[in-house]
Amino acid sequence: MEQRISLITLGVTDLARARAFYESLGWRGREVEETVFFQAGGLALVLWGRDRLAADCGLPDPGTAGFGGIALAHNVRSRQEVDGLLAAAGRAGATITRPAGVTPYGGYAGAITDPDGHPWEIAHNPGFTLAEDGSLVLVLPDFTA
Amino acid sequence: MEQRISLITLGVTDLARARAFYESLGWRGREVEETVFFQAGGLALVLWGRDRLAADCGLPDPGTAGFGGIALAHNVRSRQEVDGLLAAAGRAGATITRPAGVTPYGGYAGAITDPDGHPWEIAHNPGFTLAEDGSLVLVLPDFTA
Numbered sequence: 301m302e303q304r305i306s307l308i309t310l311g312v313t314d315l316a317r318a319r320a321f322y323e324s325l326g327w328r329g330r331e332v333e334e335t336v337f338f339q340a341g342g343l344a345l346v347l348w349g350r351d352r353l354a355a356d357c358g359l360p361d362p363g364t365a366g367f368g369g370i371a372l373a374h375n376v377r378s379r380q381e382v383d384g385l386l387a388a389a390g391r392a393g394a395t396i397t398r399p400a401g402v403t404p405y406g407g408y409a410g411a412i413t414d415p416d417g418h419p420w421e422i423a424h425n426p427g428f429t430l431a432e433d434g435s436l437v438l439v440l441p442d443f444t445a
Numbered sequence: 446m447e448q449r450i451s452l453i454t455l456g457v458t459d460l461a462r463a464r465a466f467y468e469s470l471g472w473r474g475r476e477v478e479e480t481v482f483f484q485a486g487g488l489a490l491v492l493w494g495r496d497r498l499a500a501d502c503g504l505p506d507p508g509t510a511g512f513g514g515i516a517l518a519h520n521v522r523s524r525q526e527v528d529g530l531l532a533a534a535g536r537a538g539a540t541i542t543r544p545a546g547v548t549p550y551g552g553y554a555g556a557i558t559d560p561d562g563h564p565w566e567i568a569h570n571p572g573f574t575l576a577e578d579g580s581l582v583l584v585l586p587d588f589t590a
Binding site for chain 2: 304308325330342344350397421
């Protein structure tokens, strides 16, 4: 198995609402057969019906809207960007589940859930380098050892 | 908001077990303060305690191990690779939740859950181009329109 992820699919209950949320934050994608695809670096973020996604995974869907065990993070380059993006997400319909604050690792972060309850942490982490194209490059000592 | 994802964090209940699962499939990462980081293209896949992740997101954790509303996908270059990877994942401790089969879009895919129940689809999709480095490049018509 190569060390990479091809797609992240978010199960949604209202595709138009979910698409509008991400578009209002500046994302641009394309809808094909009730599925929205966004290119996000070397992978695709996909919005698809939650019931279909569960079936596709061969899993029953308890249908709970709570924490599902996975979180996405979007890192930015300054604390000001964290504040600005949290505010923009709130205006776009997100729930701010953790207000921005200083983190134990010396960063600054807050968290939201999108209209389907999917969590995103919005963070400035001075320990993680962001390349010019936004890629996150782990620079922990001997990381590949 | 730039159109990118910095980290995907999988909440786990047994960090050593989760790390061993991904390592047995060939992933190589680094553990720092009870957190395992894997570089995966332009983002990091992170393994972290599920209870801490929920708290970090500001969310209560229902603790259900079922479908959480998000799925990851790992696309490969042939049907044979799908079969090989599903078998390897099964040997590594995954549950095969959907055996490999032909998909409606003309591909071939199956699905597993990792030891913490996180779903991965393993797919060969001839409609999605994989770059030499494994990046998935959406080539839907007028995708950026």
